Structure formats: C-alpha cells, structure tokens
Amino acid sequence: MSLIQHLEELRKRLIVCIAxxxxxxxxxxxxxxxxxYILIRPAGSLKLIYTTPPExxxxxxxxxxxxxxLLAMPVFTYQFLVxxxxxxxxxxxxxxxxxxxxxxxxxxxGIAFAYIVAFPFAITFFLQFASQDLVPMFTITQYTAFVTQxxxxxxxxxxxxxxxxxxxxxxIVTAPFLRxxxxxxxxxxxxxxxxxxxxxxxxQLMIGGPLVVLYEVGILLVAVIQFRxxxxxxxx
Numbered sequence: 001m002s003l004i005q006h007l008e009e010l011r012k013r014l015i016v017c018i019a020x021x022x023x024x025x026x027x028x029x030x031x032x033x034x035x036x037y038i039l040i041r042p043a044g045s046l047k048l049i050y051t052t053p054p055e056x057x058x059x060x061x062x063x064x065x066x067x068x069x070l071l072a073m074p075v076f077t078y079q080f081l082v083x084x085x086x087x088x089x090x091x092x093x094x095x096x097x098x099x100x101x102x103x104x105x106x107x108x109x110g111i112a113f114a115y116i117v118a119f120p121f122a123i124t125f126f127l128q129f130a131s132q133d134l135v136p137m138f139t140i141t142q143y144t145a146f147v148t149q150x151x152x153x154x155x156x157x158x159x160x161x162x163x164x165x166x167x168x169x170x171x172i173v174t175a176p177f178l179r180x181x182x183x184x185x186x187x188x189x190x191x192x193x194x195x196x197x198x199x200x201x202x203x204q205l206m207i208g209g210p211l212v213v214l215y216e217v218g219i220l221l222v223a224v225i226q227f228r229x230x231x232x233x234x235x236x
Contacts, residue, residue: 025068110158164218
C-alpha cells in the first residue's frame with residue numbers, strides 16, 4: 001500500500017472508532033445515574049454536591065465519555081489490530097494477539113480489584129477524618145476524578161507482568177536485575193499500601209500483597225523467557 005492508501009485506511013479506522021465512542025457515550029449518558037451510583041457505592045452514604053450551575057452536567061458528560069471509552073475498548077482494539085496486521089510477520093502476529101488479549105484481561109482485573117478491595121479501604125481512610133466540626137463535602141467533579149484515576153491506576157499497575165515480558169523479550173531487563181531491586185520495590189509497595197489504607201496490618205496486606213505477587217510473577221515470566229532463549233541458542 002502507498003502512503004496515501006495507508007492514510008485512507010487510518011482515516012476509516014478512526015471514523016469507526018469515533019462513531020463507536022459517540023454511540024457508547026450517548027448510551028452511557030442515558031444511564032449516567034446508575035454509573036455514578038456504582039462509583040459512589042464503595043463510599044457508603046456519601047452525598048456529592050456541585051458548586052456551579054453547569055458543574056453537574058459537565059461531570060455527567062465526562063463520566064459518560066469515560067464509560068463510553070471502556071465500552072468501546074473492544075472495538076478500538078480490533079481496529080488497531082486490523083490496521084497493523086498487514087505490516088507484521090507471521091511470528092509477530094502469533095505474539096500480538098495473546099499479548100493484547102492478556103493486556104485487556106489484566107487491565108480489567110486491576111480495575112475490578114481496585115473497585116472491590118482497594119478503593120473501599122482508601123475512601124474509608126479519608127472519610128475517617130470527618131467530625132462534627134469537619135464535614136466531608138465532595139463535589140461531583142472532584143469525586144469522579146478521584147475514583148476514575150484510582151481505578152485506572154490500578155488497571156495500569158496490573159499490566160506490570162506483561163511489561164516485564166515485553167522488556168524481557170527485548171533484553172532490556174533480566175530476572176537477576178529484577179531480583180536485585182526487589183527490596184526497593186517492596187519498600188515502595190509497603191509505603192504506598194500504608195498511605196492508601198487504614199492503619200492496620202490486614203488492610204495493608206490486602207493492598208500490598210497482590211502488588212508483590214504481580215512483581216514476582218513478572219520476574220518468573222522474564223526468567224522463563226530468558227531460559228527459552230538460551231535453549232534456542234543451544235539448539236541452533
């Protein structure tokens with residue numbers, strides 16, 4: 001394909017993605033009350049406020065777009081794969097599908113873990129500072145921004161093992177290197193878990209434990225990749 005043909009193909013894929021996002025965002029806006037209820041549910045009886053006339057509407061639109069992006073993610077992924085497939089070799093195509101599928105699965109697991117386990121602990125911790133003289137009054141913009149960033153961060157964190165796999169395949173990191181820096185990573189995880197959870201050991205273990213497991217899984221996967229590379233070199 002010529003450059004013009006590539007650009008035309010890209011334009012078609014972008015049009016499909018934009019149209020899909022528009023439809024999913026409109027559908028999400030129709031159920032934005034339910035979506036907001038899902039996000040507020042971990043906070044218990046928390047009531048949100050808005051301080052300017054258009055704030056609630058704008059916040060609902062942003063929330064609908066974010067939900068629309070998540071709903072349209074399978075279409076985005078498919079359009080991306082179809083666009084780049086002709087430029088890949090056969091062995092690259094075999095690797096691409098499992099990696100992309102694994103990324104979607106791990107990202108979804110990360111968001112689910114954050115919503116079910118991590119976020120309820122975090123919001124409970126912040127709400128415990130309330131008193132008779134200090135009443136928590138979160139605006140809808142502040143709360144939705146905080147919870148969406150929190151969930152997306154955990155979704156990205158759960159991609160850590162896959163990142164290690166890619167870096168290991170490119171020989172950028174090795175299993176011995178990851179083991180050497182393990183103590184520093186564990187310290188960062190411990191501090192982070194202590195900050196976002198209530199001050200008890202059980203809560204901190206529930207947050208930090210899965211992150212440690214993800215790191216160890218990443219080391220194991222890199223070690224497996226390196227072992228297979230050595231066997232191929234010996235076989236050659």
